[in-house]
Amino acid sequence: MRFLRTFLALCAAALMAGCAGYQLGPTSGQAAGEKSVQIVPFVNRTTEARLSDAVTTALRKELQRDGTFRLATRDSGDVVVNGSLTRYERREVSLVADDVATVRDYNVSLTAQVTARERGTGKVLFDQPITSYTLIRVSPDLTNTERQALPLLATDLARRVTALLADGSW
DSSP, rough: OOHHHHHHHHHHHHHHHHHOOOOOOOOSSSSSSSSSSEOOEEEOOOOOTHHHHHHHHHEEEEHHHHOEEEEESSSOEEEEEEEEEEEEEEEEEESSSTTTTTTEEEEEEEEEEEEEEETTTOOEEEEEEEEEEEEOOOOOOHHHHHHHHHHHHHHHHHHHHHHHHHOOOO
């Protein structure tokens, strides 16, 4: 009986220790919704059309979904995020087995130089390139396939930027 109590006590201690690092709410130490973020539309410096709107929209949606910040839509935010889309690349990942010259899958990447600045102090919170990726399967209409993959690419970039804002050490 003593062995069973000791065993149960050790199991309970192990379970409790497993949750020791869990933190409810934002991990940056501030209250959820305490600060607001203004998203300035990104500048598209690539040759691919329609990227700027997709990234800006995805970033706004992701900030609202995350809940760490309020999205400033009518007034100026405490933090201003802007950026420029600097590189859009498509690289072959796999080839058709029977024809080594025909691409089967592409890895599409989008790089943006993103800057976050506190409005009141002008302090730069971060200014760095962020790259997002998605995989696309080649179809007879590659242009349409890339267009359909654009929201996935924009959402991946938005999640990375939001993580830097919410979990950053700034």
